[in-house]
Amino acid sequence: MDSRTHATGPAGHATPVTRVAYGQWHALEDDLVVGRGYLQHRPDGRLFISVDAWHDAAFAQLAEAMTAALPAPLHTVVDEADTELTAHWRRAGFTVARREVEYAVPTDPEVTGLRAAVPPPGVTVVPAGQADAAMLREVDRAIRAEVEATVGWRSMPAEVVPRAEGDTIVDPSLYAVAATDERHVALIRVVRVKRPRIGLLAVRAGERRRGVGRALLAHALGVLHRSGISEAWAEVDASNAAASALFRGVGARPVGSTLELVR
Numbered sequence: 001m002d003s004r005t006h007a008t009g010p011a012g013h014a015t016p017v018t019r020v021a022y023g024q025w026h027a028l029e030d031d032l033v034v035g036r037g038y039l040q041h042r043p044d045g046r047l048f049i050s051v052d053a054w055h056d057a058a059f060a061q062l063a064e065a066m067t068a069a070l071p072a073p074l075h076t077v078v079d080e081a082d083t084e085l086t087a088h089w090r091r092a093g094f095t096v097a098r099r100e101v102e103y104a105v106p107t108d109p110e111v112t113g114l115r116a117a118v119p120p121p122g123v124t125v126v127p128a129g130q131a132d133a134a135m136l137r138e139v140d141r142a143i144r145a146e147v148e149a150t151v152g153w154r155s156m157p158a159e160v161v162p163r164a165e166g167d168t169i170v171d172p173s174l175y176a177v178a179a180t181d182e183r184h185v186a187l188i189r190v191v192r193v194k195r196p197r198i199g200l201l202a203v204r205a206g207e208r209r210r211g212v213g214r215a216l217l218a219h220a221l222g223v224l225h226r227s228g229i230s231e232a233w234a235e236v237d238a239s240n241a242a243a244s245a246l247f248r249g250v251g252a253r254p255v256g257s258t259l260e261l262v263r
Contacts, residue, residue: 114218
């Protein structure tokens with residue numbers, strides 16, 4: 001175990017911080033645990049840390065111990081409304097790298113205005129579970145490469161575990177696609193765990209601004225509506241103006257936001 005003593009806490013006693021297991025730290029005062037720190041390895045290789053402490057001094061000592069013991073860069077995620085927690089991380093040397101807005105998205109086409117949304121000529125929507133697996137993986141790789149060449153895939157949510165040979169389509173049954181006779185040109189992934197969540201909506205660069213993404217969103221929301229689900233959820237990078245406009249344009253309402261901080 002890795003143990004070190006830091007500045008005194010509010011009672012005037014030394015606050016030792018101990019690494020009690022891999023990825024876990026405890027702050028102690030009078031043999032009581034007054035704070036815990038945790039490390040999480042994300043699927044894309046990034047390191048995320050979190051701290052739960054009784055008071056400011058314990059938080060500061062845990063943050064200091066963890067940042068000293070772990071390789072940079074380190075990331076953490078906070079609710080933007082929690083200004084006190086954000087301030088703690090800023091004092092520990094973290095800065096805002098990304099802001100993500102969570103939307104509640106209505107599914108009723110009378111509310112979204114998507115009843116008449118259809119794909120452009122030559123493009124059809126293939127329902128979830130019916131896409132050609134090879135073409136699905138091809139469009140996923142192509143879109144990821146396009147994003148990586150511009151804003152970088154790290155600007156997208158890190159939620160898919162790459163498998164052998166870089167395969168990121170873990171469950172093809174979750175994806176509906178927009179397709180031409182030759183290839184798939186867009187995809188949408190909807191995960192139904194606790195609440196339906198639109199985890200990804202992406203269109204190949206050459207097919208954008210033609211209504212493809214809107215038609216694919218209309219299809220996915222329509223499927224949910226017909227199954228009795230009134231709302232879906234989505235997170236959008238606040239810097240992605242096109243995605244924000246798309247969701248707001250169908251009546252989605254912001255219900256929260258998170259900040260990703262990095263040191």
